[in-house]
Amino acid sequence: MRPFPALLLIALLSAIACLPSQAAAAETVELAIEDxxxxxxxADGxxxxxDLVKAAYRAVGIEVQLRVRPYARVLVEVRAGTVAGGLNVAREPSTAPDFLWGQELLFQADAHYYHRSDRPLRAKSAAELQHGERIGVIRGYEYGEQFFRxxxxxxxxxxxxxxxxxKLLAGRLDAIIMFDKTANLLLTRNxxxxxxxxxFPCESSLIxxxxxxxxxxxxxxxxxxxxxxxIIKANGVHAAIAAKY
Known part of the structure; x- marks a missing residue:
């Protein structure tokens, strides 16, 4: 056997061995998300x-591993540093000191007070809720400073x-607060x-x-x-994902 082909083969194999594998090069971020x-x-992740977070990280070559948890548990794990971050947290005075925040908003979530059509609230705005109205809300969620005050x-x-x-249907609540996309989905489904x-509107949340x-x-x-x-806001991917929902 002539030596040249053998030397060439050895050089080629050495070069391939030095190349980083795609799997080894890929970064992964672990985040917690509510269920x-x-x-x-x-609940199924x-x-x-x-979709928005995965698309954003994909645009910069990072894979996402999601831990699906109850929302209260998400906050516990983020505060403890068990995960790098958590979705979906409204940036408000009550939450701001506890976390590290990026500059880019994930999305704005609009919300309303919802009541029974056959038993409407007397109030015409959130500011007029001053008479002990029973308002149903989700534990751990942020609803704006006006609500909390x-x-x-x-x-x-x-x-x-x-x-x-x-509870609202049974007359045990006067109104509930729901984010509009959630309300449209649940009320239509049922x-x-x-x-x-x-x-009337509740304060929107910046998520x-x-x-x-x-x-x-x-x-x-x-x-x-x-x-x-x-990147995904500029190229239209963000808007396309939001429109699907």
């Missing part, structure tokens, strides 16, 4: 928020939207779109991925998410 905010975040209403906290809907209707103050790479992953979100 019960349809259609933003579903799908939803609008999931209003001590003239009775805030009744539960874990699931289905509980609030049942044939309740005419029985439970929007009364972010909240990053941990204790995770060693949280600042890095927050910066990469900002970069990816800017």
């Amino acid at each position: 019960a905010w349809e259609p933003y975040a579903n 799908t939803g609008m928020s999931n 209003n001590d003239a209403i009775n805030k009744e906290w539960v874990s699931r939207h289905a509980q609030n809907i049942s 044939g309740l779109a005419k029985r439970i209707v929007p009364a 972010y991925v909240a990053f941990s103050l204790r995770h060693p790479k949280a600042a890095y992953f927050a910066g990469k998410l900002d970069e990816g979100l800017r």
